[in-house]
Amino acid sequence: MKLSLPTLTILMLFAVGVAQADSFSSPFSRQDARLMSGVWPRIREAREFADINWRSVGLSAAPGDLEARRFLAEHWSRLRTAAAFDDIDWRAIGYEGGDRSSPRSHGETRNAYNDQTGPFTRQEARTLRRVWPQIRDAANFDDINWRSVGLPRAPGDRAARDFVAGDWDSLRRAAQFDDIDWRAEYRRR
Numbered sequence: 001m002k003l004s005l006p007t008l009t010i011l012m013l014f015a016v017g018v019a020q021a022d023s024f025s026s027p028f029s030r031q032d033a034r035l036m037s038g039v040w041p042r043i044r045e046a047r048e049f050a051d052i053n054w055r056s057v058g059l060s061a062a063p064g065d066l067e068a069r070r071f072l073a074e075h076w077s078r079l080r081t082a083a084a085f086d087d088i089d090w091r092a093i094g095y096e097g098g099d100r101s102s103p104r105s106h107g108e109t110r111n112a113y114n115d116q117t118g119p120f121t122r123q124e125a126r127t128l129r130r131v132w133p134q135i136r137d138a139a140n141f142d143d144i145n146w147r148s149v150g151l152p153r154a155p156g157d158r159a160a161r162d163f164v165a166g167d168w169d170s171l172r173r174a175a176q177f178d179d180i181d182w183r184a185e186y187r188r189r
Contacts, residue, residue, distance in 0.1 A: 026090045027068035033085065035063040040085035048123075049076040066119075066159050071095060073121040118182040119160035125177065127155050132177040139163040141172075 026033060036043075039057040046052045049072050054061055062069050072079060075093050082088045117125035126133075131149040138144045141164050146154055154161050164171060165187055174180045 025095075026088070027071045027095055028064050032063035032068065037060065037085040037147065040082075042081040044082070046076075046080070052125075054128040066157065069157060070121055073123065116178075116180050118180060118185070119163045120156050124155035124160070129177040132174075136172040136174070138168075138172070141168040 028036060039059065043052045049062075049069075052062065062072075064072070078093055079088060096177050106188045120128060131151065135144050141154075141161070144154065146152065156164070167188065170185065170188070171180055
């Protein structure tokens with residue numbers, strides 16, 4: 001069967017588009033995925049995502065937005081088994097998001113917080129549950145002496161810590177970490 005040049009061109013462009021869409025359905029933009037691919041052999045050796053020293057691999061911080069970093073942290077034990085970053089089957093791990101290769105349009109928002117753990121990963125929430133009775137008495141979140149409760153620093157990334165610091169007066173009223181109504185806190189924002 002002989003195909004005309006325009007038909008062949010359309011078929012080739014379609015195949016390239018499908019391949020690109022499939023390869024970039026991850027929580028990372030293409031640029032961030034390239035960065036992760038470059039450092040993957042060194043960072044995948046870290047036992048916990050939070051243990052990665054990004055400066056030692058030439059990056060000032062972890063690539064990706066809050067959602068991407070949170071997904072990595074939550075699934076690190078499975079993700080780090082991939083020999084190459086490009087080998088990760090994101091859907092098999094549980095990522096259901098769309099293509100992150102294009103920037104979001106102005107005004108589009110995504111709630112990166114979880115109703116049970118707030119702006120924290122599950123592991124960070126477990127840590128906070130453990131120390132909650134000691135830290136909730138602090139007048140300001142930024143004044144908490146984390147070493148006194150056995151932690152080297154406050155759990156969470158900068159966005160999580162900023163969120164909690166901004167709503168600390170309300171959040172610390174909860175007797176237990178699990179008593180926090182995160183949904184109500186989000187709406188207040």
